[in-house]
Each structure stands twice: as structure tokens, then as C-alpha cells.
Amino acid sequence: MAMQMLPPDWPGGFWAHWAVFVVIIFVFVLGVMMVALWFERRAMAIMQARLGPNRTGPFGLLQPVADAIKLLLKEDIVPAKGDKLVHWLAPVVVVAPVLMLFAVVPFQGGAILADLNIGILYIVAISSVATVGIFMAGWASNNKYSLLGAMRLVASVVSYEIPVVLSIIGVVLLAGSLSMQQIVLAQDIPFILLQPLGFLLFFIGALAEINRAPFDLMEADSEIVAGFHTEYSGIKWSLFFLGEYGEALAVSAIVTTLFLGGWRGPVLPPWLWFLAKVGLVFFVMVWIRTTVPRVRIDQLMALAWKFLFPLALLNLLITAVEILVWPAVSPWVMVAVNIAIMFFLVLLWSKLFKLGWGRVEV
Amino acid sequence: MKFERYGIGIAKGLSVTLRHLLRRPVTTQYPEQRLVTSRRIRGNELIWDKNKCTGCATCAKTCPQGVIHIVTSASAEENKYLVEKFEVDTGYCIFCGLCVEACPFDALFMGYAYERARYRRGELVQDKEMMTETPDSEVSGYFHPERAAKLPRQTLLIDRAKVKG
Amino acid sequence: MVIKTEPFVVNIGPVHPSTHGVFRMRTTLDGEVVVDMEPVFGYLHRGIEKLAEERTYTGCIPLTDRLDYLASMTNNFAYVLAVEKLARIPVPERAEYIRVIMAELQRIASHLIAVGAFLNDCGAFMTPIVYMIREREKILDLFEMACGQRLTYNYMRVGGVSQDVPEEFVPALSKFLKVMPGWIDEYDQLLKENEILLARAKGVGILPKELAINIAASGPVLRASGVKWDIRRADPYSIYDRFEFDIPTGSVGDCYDRYRVRVEEMRQSVRILKQALKDLPEGEVRSDVPHRLHPPVGEAYAHIEAPRGELGFYLVSDGSIAPYRFHVRAPTLINLTALRDMMVGWKVADLIIIFGSIDICMAEVDR
Numbered sequence: 001m002a003m004q005m006l007p008p009d010w011p012g013g014f015w016a017h018w019a020v021f022v023v024i025i026f027v028f029v030l031g032v033m034m035v036a037l038w039f040e041r042r043a044m045a046i047m048q049a050r051l052g053p054n055r056t057g058p059f060g061l062l063q064p065v066a067d068a069i070k071l072l073l074k075e076d077i078v079p080a081k082g083d084k085l086v087h088w089l090a091p092v093v094v095v096a097p098v099l100m101l102f103a104v105v106p107f108q109g110g111a112i113l114a115d116l117n118i119g120i121l122y123i124v125a126i127s128s129v130a131t132v133g134i135f136m137a138g139w140a141s142n143n144k145y146s147l148l149g150a151m152r153l154v155a156s157v158v159s160y161e162i163p164v165v166l167s168i169i170g171v172v173l174l175a176g177s178l179s180m181q182q183i184v185l186a187q188d189i190p191f192i193l194l195q196p197l198g199f200l201l202f203f204i205g206a207l208a209e210i211n212r213a214p215f216d217l218m219e220a221d222s223e224i225v226a227g228f229h230t231e232y233s234g235i236k237w238s239l240f241f242l243g244e245y246g247e248a249l250a251v252s253a254i255v256t257t258l259f260l261g262g263w264r265g266p267v268l269p270p271w272l273w274f275l276a277k278v279g280l281v282f283f284v285m286v287w288i289r290t291t292v293p294r295v296r297i298d299q300l301m302a303l304a305w306k307f308l309f310p311l312a313l314l315n316l317l318i319t320a321v322e323i324l325v326w327p328a329v330s331p332w333v334m335v336a337v338n339i340a341i342m343f344f345l346v347l348l349w350s351k352l353f354k355l356g357w358g359r360v361e362v
Numbered sequence: 363m364k365f366e367r368y369g370i371g372i373a374k375g376l377s378v379t380l381r382h383l384l385r386r387p388v389t390t391q392y393p394e395q396r397l398v399t400s401r402r403i404r405g406n407e408l409i410w411d412k413n414k415c416t417g418c419a420t421c422a423k424t425c426p427q428g429v430i431h432i433v434t435s436a437s438a439e440e441n442k443y444l445v446e447k448f449e450v451d452t453g454y455c456i457f458c459g460l461c462v463e464a465c466p467f468d469a470l471f472m473g474y475a476y477e478r479a480r481y482r483r484g485e486l487v488q489d490k491e492m493m494t495e496t497p498d499s500e501v502s503g504y505f506h507p508e509r510a511a512k513l514p515r516q517t518l519l520i521d522r523a524k525v526k527g
Numbered sequence: 528m529v530i531k532t533e534p535f536v537v538n539i540g541p542v543h544p545s546t547h548g549v550f551r552m553r554t555t556l557d558g559e560v561v562v563d564m565e566p567v568f569g570y571l572h573r574g575i576e577k578l579a580e581e582r583t584y585t586g587c588i589p590l591t592d593r594l595d596y597l598a599s600m601t602n603n604f605a606y607v608l609a610v611e612k613l614a615r616i617p618v619p620e621r622a623e624y625i626r627v628i629m630a631e632l633q634r635i636a637s638h639l640i641a642v643g644a645f646l647n648d649c650g651a652f653m654t655p656i657v658y659m660i661r662e663r664e665k666i667l668d669l670f671e672m673a674c675g676q677r678l679t680y681n682y683m684r685v686g687g688v689s690q691d692v693p694e695e696f697v698p699a700l701s702k703f704l705k706v707m708p709g710w711i712d713e714y715d716q717l718l719k720e721n722e723i724l725l726a727r728a729k730g731v732g733i734l735p736k737e738l739a740i741n742i743a744a745s746g747p748v749l750r751a752s753g754v755k756w757d758i759r760r761a762d763p764y765s766i767y768d769r770f771e772f773d774i775p776t777g778s779v780g781d782c783y784d785r786y787r788v789r790v791e792e793m794r795q796s797v798r799i800l801k802q803a804l805k806d807l808p809e810g811e812v813r814s815d816v817p818h819r820l821h822p823p824v825g826e827a828y829a830h831i832e833a834p835r836g837e838l839g840f841y842l843v844s845d846g847s848i849a850p851y852r853f854h855v856r857a858p859t860l861i862n863l864t865a866l867r868d869m870m871v872g873w874k875v876a877d878l879i880i881i882f883g884s885i886d887i888c889m890a891e892v893d894r
Contacts, residue, residue, distance in 0.1 A: 043383075044652075047379045048653065049657060049661055051389045216650075217876075287380065288376070289652060291376050291379045291654060292372055292376075292721065293649040293650040293651040293727065294649065295723055296874065296877070346369065350369070368722075369722065371719070371721040371724075371725070372723070374717070375721050388661055400668075400671040400672050401672075402671075402674065402675040424583075456589055456679075457676070459675065459681065510693075516668070516695075518672075519661075519665045520665045520706075
């Protein structure tokens with residue numbers, strides 16, 4: 001698979017392009033992540049009828065900076081009997097893939113670090129590496145409960161990969177290419193209208209993969225298993241935190257590219273549209289986190305295997321059939337048909353979905 | 363067919379949270395903004411009117427915790443003792459107000475201020491001089507309706523609600 | 528290949544973000560499933576029953592405030608009813624109405640915290656509890672207007688209430704009653720039909736009807752199991768027989784039913800309050816009772832329907848100014864005895880939810 005050539009009018013050649021974009025990605029990720037942190041705390045607070053942080057800096061904008069400084073100054077505790085090398089490597093293994101994910105996200109037409117023509121496959125592969133990092137963290141802590149928490153998390157992430165990947169294939173079928181840039185260019189109508197069920201499955205699956213919103217069992221402080229990051233403090237913990245918010249932003253960026261039309265929009269400059277759409281998806285994640293209670297671990301697995309997985313297979317089948325059978329029909333007809341099919345399938349499946357696992361006789 | 367669990371409950375909850383984005387938060391930012399407390403607040407100190415007190419020590423006998431210490435001696439005036447020591451240990455007081463209620467001569471008041479934190483326990487003990495009424499330590503209207511009428515109106519959170527009809 | 532497992536013992540508490548107060552549960556876990564559970568309490572014992580033997584009858588009232596600090600008015604109410612029964616003291620009409628108003632307002636305030644804390648334990652990240660505390664603030668403002676404090680009121684006295692309500696109380700209360708049903712509806716809209724809440728709380732932690740009656744459970748825990756027993760109807764005290772209200776009961780006795788029973792009780796309390804406010808008579812609010820009361824020799828037991836169950840005070844008097852024996856029948860302590868049977872067989876995550884749904888206040892359990 002040959003790499004796509006970069007546009008011929010880029011001054012400075014390949015390495016200048018690479019350097020500029022690496023700087024942009026770091027600035028984007030860290031900067032927008034700070035803004036995302038602030039935004040989440042303020043938005044969640046106003047939805048709870050209170051004010052968020054508003055004392056550090058104007059409107060509390062320096063609050064993430066204050067948090068970062070506090071975390072940097074904390075003592076770095078390493079468990080005595082744990083595996084020291086693994087303990088040190090785990091945050092790195094969690095954070096590095098998150099930053100690498102942004103390499104194939106198109107900020108603007110032509111503004112992308114590496115326009116791989118296997119873009120979306122690269123994303124799926126790299127995002128699974130972070131799971132290994134989490135398991136390393138649980139193992140190296142020498143703590144029974146961290147290990148249990150990490151194993152639970154790995155199980156849930158692996159289960160939710162499947163509906164996510166299947167819904168991505170639906171989009172790829174419509175766009176005809178794995179490259180992220182081509183997917184954006186193929187969206188004359190945003191794919192959220194053409195693949196409503198795929199969007200729903202991808203969103204729920206992605207929320208479960210990044211351990212947020214209703215699926216945040218690992219950060220729950222009302223469970224005794226305190227999670228894989230109990231034994232971390234200071235800068236290593238802040239790297240996990242950064243990894244979590246970075247993943248949230250990455251998922252928002254991927255949802256924007258795949259389903260909402262990336263940087264396309266009428267009047268404003270494209271990168272502004274991109275940021276606005278990412279912000280909107282992130283707001284929806286914050287909104288869900290404020291409102292919805294948490295699921296239990298067995299309900300989490302049941303949701304993945306019994307609800308999302310069959311629906312994902314059906315979605316793929318229907319999309320494939322539609323592309324084969326109706327190549328010349330106007331896309332708006334497909335929009336209407338797909339939305340109707342989504343409602344029908346969701347209602348039907350919720351009727352048939354049984355959660356199981358009641359009380360166990362001892 | 364009755365459908366349950368198809369997502370409409372979550373959607374309703376989300377609409378409630380979204381509506382709150384349009385409402386004003388109810389936070390009062392202390393210490394720049396303060397709420398006006400009730401006129402009858404049983405604040406953090408006791409205030410004593412030296413002229414009305416006769417040294418009968420009913421307040422000391424009424425206190426459930428026993429924080430009021432009174433030492434009196436005979437005095438030249440009739441129907442009155444000379445109060446030599448009148449000490450209240452505010453650290454042990456539970457601010458129940460039974461002493462104010464019990465005083466037959468209306469000589470004891472609860473304080474209106476509530477910000478009387480001190481760094482040491484010994485500083486919490488109030489003696490005779492610290493218990494007089496000054497502009498810093500105002501009296502509250504607990505069991506004293508004539509003083510309550512002069513105090514400002516309490517801020518109520520219910521005042522912000524808009525009632526239809 | 529058979530994997531050999533063995534159960535292990537885990538201590539949940541005493542210092543834990545979800546136990547409401549200091550409470551320790553020694554659970555034996557087999558994987559995720561709870562095999563055995565032993566509650567250990569007593570961390571908050573302050574010796575209130577002994578302290579009361581050294582105080583006058585009126586001086587015990589601030590002590591009763593601190594029993595169940597989330598529902599102080601009803602504690603005061605039960606105690607003064609017991610003393611009035613012991614010493615046969617009449618209560619004026621206006622005082623009876625004010626007592627009922629305060630007790631029902633206290634019931635709403637206590638249930639708001641109970642429901643909010645339960646939903647918080649389910650994982651809704653503080654949103655429900657923040658909303659409910661906002662409503663509770665309005666009720667606490669009313670209490671502050673009447674008696675000067677927001678948590679430990681010391682408002683009821685033997686023979687009435689300590690002072691009359693000020694004149695801005697009644698308009699503020701009627702405004703509150705007009706808007707409160709709307710807010711209860713909004714909280715229902717927030718989480719009543721939420722699928723995740725239904726999946727987590729329906730069918731979990733069932734307390735069967737016979738077991739509930741056998742352990743002498745009371746309050747919303749009993750009513751959610753299907754037993755229609757409310758002391759305001761079964762053994763009416765004060766003037767509750769003049770008001771019309773329903774008694775909400777559940778059918779199954781799971782956590783969801785306990786949550787619904789509490790929300791419906793809030794609505795019924797609003798109904799009682801509207802009736803009481805309409806009929807509030809004029810008059811004095813306190814009988815002439817000396818501070819150092821000498822009741823006749825004897826004993827009395829008075830019980831009321833507190834927000835957490837049947838709260839009773841048993842007083843033995845030997846004719847002096849202090850009670851000879853002062854015993855509190857704490858409803859939460861009796862309800863706690865069913866905890867082991869409710870929890871066995873469920874998972875660790877359900878443990879927290881079941882515990883939150885019984886609505887424990889450790890100060891009452893340990894006294």
C-alpha cells in the first residue's frame with residue numbers, strides 16, 4: 001500500500017510538512033483538551049444549577065492549568081512489590097496511541113498529517129493498543145482490586161470493539177474508501193442521515209470504549225474496586241487523565257469525520273466547522289454524563305453482545321443490500337428508508353432484549 | 363404491544379438537564395455575596411444586657427450543657443445581685459436558645475452574627491465585657507419580637523420562583 | 528478444567544463515600560457475588576440515652592434533635608408527645624396545626640435527601656442530589672424563619688411549640704406548595720423511566736412481605752413490600768385524623784419500589800400541607816408548662832410516623848425533673864436487621880444500591 005503523495009505545492013518538502021503538523025497536533029490536543037476540561041466542568045455545573053470553577057483566571061479558564069501544576073508537584077509513589085518497569089511504562093502506552101490517532105484526522109481539506117489510504121483501519125488498530133497499557137497498569141500495581149478492575153475494563157473494551165468496527169464498515173461501504181480524507185469528500189449528505197443506526201451504534205460503542213458517561217465503572221467511587229489507576233499519583237496519574245480526555249476528543253473527531261461531514265460547511269472556514277462539530281459531539285458526551293446513571297458490569301457485557309452486536313450485523317447487511325440494489329436512486333429516499341429501519345429495529349430489539357442475571361442462589 | 367426500555371426515558375432525562383442550561387444557577391458566591399439570615403437566627407454568641415440582669419441565674423440552671431457560669435454577691439440595690447462573673451463557654455454551647463427563653467427579665471439575647479470563628483479554644487469563652495451589645499455583635503430577634511422587627515428581611519430562595527396563577 | 532475459587536472477606540467502610548454515615552459491612556465475596564454480610568455499627572454512639580437522664584424534660588429536646596439529624600422536627604414531635612402523654616398536658620389548637628405543618632415539611636425535606644442519595648449511589652453523578660438539595664434549601668429557609676436554625680431546630684416544646692411563626696411564613700409556604708408538585712414532576716421526568724435505572728434497581732434487593740412484618744420494619748421500607756401500614760392511619764396521633772391523604776404502597780419490595788414510595792409520599796405530604804394551611808386557626812401556641820416539669824410517676828410510650836419509619840420514645844418517670852429512663856425506638860436500626868437477607872446473592876455493585884435504598888441515618892442507629 002503506497003502512501004498518498006502530499007500536495008505538490010507544499011513548501012519545504014516532506015519533513016517540513018511533518019514537523020508543522022506534529023506541532024499542530026500537540027498544540028491542538030493539549031490545548032483543546034484543556035479547554036475541553038474547563039468546558040466539561042462548567043457545562044456540567046450549569047446543568048446542575050450551580051457554577052463551576054470561576055475563580056482561577058477569568059471565568060475559571062486557568063483551572064486546568066492549576067490542576068496540572070498541582071499534579072506535577074505531587075510525590076511520585078511506586079508500589080514496592082510491583083513491577084517497576086511495567087508501572088513506569090503503562091501511562092506511556094496509554095497516552096501515546098491517543099496522540100497518534102490524530103495523525104489521520106483531517107482538519108481541513110488537505111490539512112492532514114498523513115493521508116493514509118488505510119486511514120480508518122489505522123485508527124481501529126491503534127486505539128486497541130491503549131487497552132494493553134491499561135492492563136499493564138492494573139498488573140503492575142500489585143493490588144488484587146486493580147487487577148480485577150483492569151481485567152473488567154479489558155473485557156468490556158474488547159466486547160465493544162466489534163459493534164464499533166462493524167458500524168465503521170457501513171460508512172466505508174458508502175464512501176468506497178478507507179481513507180479519512182476520501183470519507184469526508186464523499187459526504188454530500190452527512191452520513192448520520194444515511195446511516196442513523198450506524199451512528200447510534202458507533203456512539204454507544206465508543207462511549208463504552210473510552211470509559212465515560214454511563215459506562216464509567218472504573219472511575220466509580222461507589223464501588224470497592226477502585227480501578228486500575230489507584231496506585232498512581234502525580235504526573236503518571238495526570239497522564240492517564242490526559243489519555244481519557246484525549247480519547248474523548250479523538251472519538252469526537254472521528255465521529256465528526258465519519259458521520260457529520262468533517263470540515264465541510266457553507267460559510268465559515270473549514271477548520272472552524274471542524275472545531276464546532278467536535279465541540280458539539282463533546283457537549284453531547286458531557287450532557288449524557290450529567291444525566292444518566294451507571295450500568296453494572298454484567299449489564300454492560302449484555303448490552304454489547306446481545307443488543308449492539310446483532311444490530312451491527314443487521315445494519316451491515318442492510319447497507320450492503322441497499323448499495324447493491326439501489327445504485328441509482330436519489331440518496332434522500334435512502335435517508336428516509338434508513339431512518340424508518342432504525343426505528344423499527346431499535347424498537348423490536350428492545351422488546352426482545354433480556355438482561356438476565358438476577359439473584360444468584362447461595 | 364407495550365415497549366419498554368427503548369430509550370425514551372433517557373431522552374426525557376436529557377431534556378430536563380438541557381433546560382437547566384437556560385436557568386440561572388442558584389449559587390451565592392460567598393464572601394462577595396451574602397444571604398441575609400433569618401431575624402430569629404440563633405447565632406454564634408450570647409449578648410447580655412447588664413442593666414436588666416438581676417443575677418438570678420435562671421439561665422445557668424436552664425442550660426442543658428451547663429456552660430453559663432455566674433458568680434454574684436450581695437448588692438446595695440434591692441431585688442438585684444451584683445454580678446461579678448458572667449461567663450459563657452461558647453465552645454460547649456449548643457445554641458439551643460433555652461437560656462434566652464428562660465430569662466424572666468429579658469436580659470439575654472442570642473447573637474445575630476454567625477462568623478465568629480477563632481483559632482484557639484480559649485478565645486471562645488466570653489466573659490462579661492465581651493458579651494455586651496456593640497455594633498459588631500448585634501442581637502438577634504430570637505424570643506425578642508421588638509428587636510426582630512428592626513432586623514432586615516431574610517432572603518428566601520422561594521422568592522426566585524415564578525408562580526403561575 | 529475447573530478453576531478453584533474461594534470466597535474472601537472484604538470490609539466496606541467504615542469510611543466510604545457511599546455508606547451514609549460510619550457503617551461497616553464485612554462482606555464475604557465469591558467472585559462478584561455476595562455470599563454473606565455482617566453489619567457492624569456503633570461507630571457513632573454518643574450515649575444520648577444516658578445523657579438524657581441528667582437533663583430536664585425540656586432540656587432533652589435539643590438532644591432529640593441530634594438523633595436523626597436529617598429529620599429533627601419529627602424527633603422533637605415524638606418526644607414531646609411522649610412527655611405530654613406522661614404528664615397529661617393539653618395542647619392548643621394552633622400549636623397542633625403548626626406541629627403538623629412542620630412535621631410534613633420535614634418529611635418532604637428528608638425524603639428529598641433520601642431519594643437524592645439513592646440516585647447518586649446509582650451513579651447519576653450528583654445531578655439528582657443537587658436538584659433535590661435545591662428544593663430542600665427552600666424548606667430549610669422556612670424552618671429558619673420560624674425557629675432560627677436550619678438543622679437542629681429545638682422548636683417543639685412540651686405543651687405546644689416554642690414560638691409562633693412570623694407573618695411572612697404563611698405566604699412563603701403557600702408559594703412553595705404551589706410550585707413543589709411541578710418540581711416533583713420534573714424529577715420524575717429526569718429519572719423515573721430511565722432504562723438504566725430500571726435495569727439497576729428493579730428486582731434488586733427484594734424484601735418479602737412476611738420477612739418485613741416479622742422483623743418489625745416500618746416506614747417506606749415496609750410500605751414498599753406491600754404492607755399498607757402507616758401510623759398516621761393505624762394509630763392516629765395529634766390531629767392527623769382530620770386530613771385526607773393516601774398511603775402509597777409498592778408491590779414487590781425492591782429498590783425501585785422504595786424509591787417510588789418515597790416520591791409519592793412527598794406528593795401526599797404536599798396534600799396534607801395544603802389542607803393544614805387552609806384550616807390554620809388563631810390562638811396561642813403554647814400551654815403554660817414550667818421548665819422544670821415534675822410529671823407523675825409512671826411510664827409512657829409515644830410513636831409517630833417519622834420519615835424513616837416508626838419513631839418511638841419510651842419514658843419512665845420517677846417524679847423528678849429528669850427522666851429516669853429515656854429509650855428511643857430507632858426505626859433505622861430495626862430496618863437494618865433485614866440487610867443481610869436483602870443483600871445475599873447480589874453483586875457488589877448492587878450492595879451499594881440496596882444500602883442506599885433503605886435510607887439509613889447512622890446517628891439514629893447508634894444514638
